[in-house]
Amino acid sequence: MRTRVKKLFVNAKELDQQVVTLMGWVKTNRAQAQFGFLNINDGTYFDNVQIVYDEKLNNFNEISKYRVGMSVQVIGKVILTPEMKQPLEVHAEEITMLGDCPETYPIQPKRHTREFLRDVAHLRPRTNLFNAVFRIRSVAAMAIHQYFQDNGYLYVHTPLITCADCEGSDQMFKISTLDMKNLPLINGKIDFTKDLFGKQAFITGSGQLHGETFAMAFSDIYTFGPTFRTENSNTKTHANEFWMIEPEMAFCDIHELMDIEEEMLKFVVQYVLNTCPLEIQFCDQFVAKGLKEKLQKLLDSKFTRISHHEVIDILNKANVKWEFLPNYEEDIAKEHEKYITEYFNGPVFITDWPKDIKAYYMKLNADGKTVAAVDLVVPQAGELMGGSQREEDLDKLLSRMKELNINSEEIDWYLDTRRYGGCVHSGFGMGFERLVMYLTGIENIRDAIPFPRTPKNCEF
Amino acid sequence: MRTRVKKLFVNAKELDQQVVTLMGWVKTNRAQAQFGFLNINDGTYFDNVQIVYDEKLNNFNEISKYRVGMSVQVIGKVILTPEMKQPLEVHAEEITMLGDCPETYPIQPKRHTREFLRDVAHLRPRTNLFNAVFRIRSVAAMAIHQYFQDNGYLYVHTPLITCADCEGSDQMFKISTLDMKNLPLINGKIDFTKDLFGKQAFITGSGQLHGETFAMAFSDIYTFGPTFRTENSNTKTHANEFWMIEPEMAFCDIHELMDIEEEMLKFVVQYVLNTCPLEIQFCDQFVAKGLKEKLQKLLDSKFTRISHHEVIDILNKANVKWEFLPNYEEDIAKEHEKYITEYFNGPVFITDWPKDIKAYYMKLNADGKTVAAVDLVVPQAGELMGGSQREEDLDKLLSRMKELNINSEEIDWYLDTRRYGGCVHSGFGMGFERLVMYLTGIENIRDAIPFPRTPKNCEF
Numbered sequence: 001m002r003t004r005v006k007k008l009f010v011n012a013k014e015l016d017q018q019v020v021t022l023m024g025w026v027k028t029n030r031a032q033a034q035f036g037f038l039n040i041n042d043g044t045y046f047d048n049v050q051i052v053y054d055e056k057l058n059n060f061n062e063i064s065k066y067r068v069g070m071s072v073q074v075i076g077k078v079i080l081t082p083e084m085k086q087p088l089e090v091h092a093e094e095i096t097m098l099g100d101c102p103e104t105y106p107i108q109p110k111r112h113t114r115e116f117l118r119d120v121a122h123l124r125p126r127t128n129l130f131n132a133v134f135r136i137r138s139v140a141a142m143a144i145h146q147y148f149q150d151n152g153y154l155y156v157h158t159p160l161i162t163c164a165d166c167e168g169s170d171q172m173f174k175i176s177t178l179d180m181k182n183l184p185l186i187n188g189k190i191d192f193t194k195d196l197f198g199k200q201a202f203i204t205g206s207g208q209l210h211g212e213t214f215a216m217a218f219s220d221i222y223t224f225g226p227t228f229r230t231e232n233s234n235t236k237t238h239a240n241e242f243w244m245i246e247p248e249m250a251f252c253d254i255h256e257l258m259d260i261e262e263e264m265l266k267f268v269v270q271y272v273l274n275t276c277p278l279e280i281q282f283c284d285q286f287v288a289k290g291l292k293e294k295l296q297k298l299l300d301s302k303f304t305r306i307s308h309h310e311v312i313d314i315l316n317k318a319n320v321k322w323e324f325l326p327n328y329e330e331d332i333a334k335e336h337e338k339y340i341t342e343y344f345n346g347p348v349f350i351t352d353w354p355k356d357i358k359a360y361y362m363k364l365n366a367d368g369k370t371v372a373a374v375d376l377v378v379p380q381a382g383e384l385m386g387g388s389q390r391e392e393d394l395d396k397l398l399s400r401m402k403e404l405n406i407n408s409e410e411i412d413w414y415l416d417t418r419r420y421g422g423c424v425h426s427g428f429g430m431g432f433e434r435l436v437m438y439l440t441g442i443e444n445i446r447d448a449i450p451f452p453r454t455p456k457n458c459e460f
Numbered sequence: 461m462r463t464r465v466k467k468l469f470v471n472a473k474e475l476d477q478q479v480v481t482l483m484g485w486v487k488t489n490r491a492q493a494q495f496g497f498l499n500i501n502d503g504t505y506f507d508n509v510q511i512v513y514d515e516k517l518n519n520f521n522e523i524s525k526y527r528v529g530m531s532v533q534v535i536g537k538v539i540l541t542p543e544m545k546q547p548l549e550v551h552a553e554e555i556t557m558l559g560d561c562p563e564t565y566p567i568q569p570k571r572h573t574r575e576f577l578r579d580v581a582h583l584r585p586r587t588n589l590f591n592a593v594f595r596i597r598s599v600a601a602m603a604i605h606q607y608f609q610d611n612g613y614l615y616v617h618t619p620l621i622t623c624a625d626c627e628g629s630d631q632m633f634k635i636s637t638l639d640m641k642n643l644p645l646i647n648g649k650i651d652f653t654k655d656l657f658g659k660q661a662f663i664t665g666s667g668q669l670h671g672e673t674f675a676m677a678f679s680d681i682y683t684f685g686p687t688f689r690t691e692n693s694n695t696k697t698h699a700n701e702f703w704m705i706e707p708e709m710a711f712c713d714i715h716e717l718m719d720i721e722e723e724m725l726k727f728v729v730q731y732v733l734n735t736c737p738l739e740i741q742f743c744d745q746f747v748a749k750g751l752k753e754k755l756q757k758l759l760d761s762k763f764t765r766i767s768h769h770e771v772i773d774i775l776n777k778a779n780v781k782w783e784f785l786p787n788y789e790e791d792i793a794k795e796h797e798k799y800i801t802e803y804f805n806g807p808v809f810i811t812d813w814p815k816d817i818k819a820y821y822m823k824l825n826a827d828g829k830t831v832a833a834v835d836l837v838v839p840q841a842g843e844l845m846g847g848s849q850r851e852e853d854l855d856k857l858l859s860r861m862k863e864l865n866i867n868s869e870e871i872d873w874y875l876d877t878r879r880y881g882g883c884v885h886s887g888f889g890m891g892f893e894r895l896v897m898y899l900t901g902i903e904n905i906r907d908a909i910p911f912p913r914t915p916k917n918c919e920f
Contacts, residue, residue, distance in 0.1 A: 139617050154598045155598040175634065219504050232637075241619055360817075421565075
């Protein structure tokens with residue numbers, strides 16, 4: 001049985017002087033005349049294991065030439081080295097090559113640009129940087145499940161395929177099983193009755209409406225799944241496929257919503273700090289200086305809660321020449337978000353937005369002008385979550401849909417949540433890559449997701 | 461602050477004689493002349509809370525008329541009732557209606573057929589049956605994450621959008637942002653350079669190939685996400701959108717693969733039995749008699765491991781008139797799976813399948829005829845997982861792809877896993893709905909997923 005590298009480090013004391021079998025990939029090889037050092041890793045732990053080998057091994061000359069990227073098996077004795085930089089090393093008794101690797105291997109122990117690494121997205125997880133980023137991503141995903149399940153939430157798998165066009169088909173991918181080269185026509189139009197679902201189908205961009213129907217049964221639910229946008233925009237923060245979390249809570253108003261968002265984010269940050277100390281340390285050192293301090297600070301901070309109107313007041317009073325003038329009727333720009341998080345020196349909930357720039361399902365406030373929406377903006381990353389109390393009044397909801405020309409018939413089932421035992425309820429959405437970028441300091445969404453899909457870019 | 465129903469039951473002793481505020485939906489209301497019983501639930505717990513109300517409440521007459529499905533707030537004193545069937549009741553001091561519900565509410569406290577409930581899929585989670593099924597589904601999902609994360613696996617989000625046509629575009633949904641009513645043409649063909657990714661795109665049916673590239677960096681990885689099939693087949697076990705788990709392990713042969721599958725399944729079953737005793741009890745009573753015993757038995761059993769060849773031997777010797785004759789060169793039928801699990805009285809791993817009926821990436825055995833594939837079949841549910849050791853030899857892999865006319869250029873990146881430090885590795889896939897059906901006894905996949913998508917059926 002092989003010992004995983006993680007176990008070797010975690011159970012180092014118990015394994016001292018024991019002979020173990022390791023399997024992994026060569027990270028570096030420094031060979032001298034009578035001995036050498038092979039650094040290997042199997043990816044289960046951030047740090048490599050140092051293997052010491054010497055000329056007593058009958059294939060010493062071969063081992064001396066082992067190249068980076070090869071897979072090897074090492075049988076050797078664990079020796080604790082408390083006086084050294086690394087806590088242990090393994091003195092090899094036998095080293096065997098399992099899989100060769102040519103000199104042309106693209107991932108060499110040197111600095112590669114992130115642009116280059118995107119071109120070898122299938123190999124980049126073998127670098128320290130992406131080992132750290134994708135481990136943090138995995139652990140953060142687990143933290144999210146842990147938080148919601150510990151608090152009794154139901155994980156709902158809402159459907160991605162939809163035939164309701166209410167989001168506007170321009171914003172959704174169309175999906176089809178029809179032969180695109182030979183589309184069936186009827187009266188000059190595509191005959192979608194021949195398609196798998198008997199009508200035109202799309203990939204939806206949100207599970208919120210379905211989530212709400214489950215919140216009306218289980219009180220507290222969340223979704224966590226892939227999401228699609230057709231935006232043709234090439235920025236550091238846009239991808240056409242990404243993952244999103246959408247919790248929805250019955251009997252919950254906007255104030256409790258903010259409590260939950262704050263508690264969840266702190267839980268996730270604490271969980272990642274506890275579980276990935278080496279990875280965070282690496283990102284702090286090589287990706288975003290001060291990362292660890294930023295995350296620690298978040299844990300101790302009380303998030304500010306302030307209305308959109310008050311934010312505009314502050315921006316207007318600021319002695320700053322804005323590129324975009326602050327406006328009580330409009331969204332705030334990135335420069336405003338940045339100013340506000342610096343002004344309050346921490347995360348800020350911005351509430352009560354002008355209704356005209358927000359979605360139809362948000363609860364209309366008593367002023368008739370604003371809705372009970374809330375965006376969480378955080379230092380550096382900007383908007384991290386967007387949520388609202390939902391309009392539970394069927395008549396108000398219908399009249400808002402009418403104003404915005406939204407076909408209510410297609411989602412009549414959704415309106416049943418207001419007809420049958422409706423209640424005050426709230427929910428939010430969090431883009432998972434945005435969170436990963438916040439947790440790692442990575443600045444481009446293409447480096448926060450394993451195989452990014454962006455306009456004109458769908459490789460691998 | 462409201463007390464959730466789950467907390468009320470779990471912390472009953474501490475809450476005895478305390479006044480609590482509950483919010484939930486009316487499940488039943490039995491009103492008498494001077495008092496009445498209101499059963500409510502907020503969906504956080506399987507059992508309802510019995511609220512006792514009497515004529516001292518000034519809105520007693522109104523409450524007496526409260527209808528099923530209304531949402532209500534109850535303030536009342538918790539009274540433990542160890543002598544009764546239910547462990548506690550709440551003596552109401554105040555009951556308020558939060559949201560009305562008309563008499564036409566489709567979910568009444570009576571038996572509804574599952575077919576009817578599929579037509580109100582947005583309301584069916586409010587029934588006992590779907591409360592149990594979807595809670596078990598959520599808990600099983602968590603159990604899967606827990607198992608893999610506890611064992612150091614990396615959770616990878618593999619992409620759903622792909623431009624590689626290697627699966628055969630007939631088996632995949634095509635996706636597009638083009639205007640289907642006005643497709644851009646070039647030389648009489650659709651001009652996909654105008655599409656978002658600059659070429660034709662699909663939704664993939666598996667994350668395995670991407671998963672393998674991550675296993676070559678992290679050793680142990682898993683995916684867990686939605687999966688799509690275009691099959692036009694209306695059966696109890698087919699859906700066009702479902703969730704799948706695909707673990708992939710480096711330095712792992714087919715024997716270790718089976719160890720992992722067995723350990724994982726037992727972990728998930730134990731986790732669900734521990735976490736959902738009431739839901740399992742309900743399913744045992746109303747969905748599949750003997751369910752609990754079946755699951756308990758699985759925990760104590762050692763899974764049989766037997767080759768496909770030996771299975772055919774057993775089937776041939778059996779004194780059964782088969783609909784499909786057992787054949788050494790072919791797949792086994794449902795009737796065979798059933799016989800074999802009954803023969804061994806438990807789960808069976810069937811290994812070493814004829815290469816011609818299995819996928820190109822499976823490891824060719826020394827006999828040159830079979831591959832190191834393994835299917836796990838379990839009593840009642842049939843095939844639950846399918847996996848294999850992967851062909852790590854690049855030349856053998858390429859020649860197998862050539863035989864099957866698979867374009868290797870489109871997935872050249874995948875072949876790098878064999879070029880750069882390749883190693884023995886294995887993986888499997890498990891359909892999550894199949895698992896949910898096994899855990900609940902539910903017989904139709906349409907009842908194991910919140911909003912099923914099947915041919916001609918894409919409502920909600």
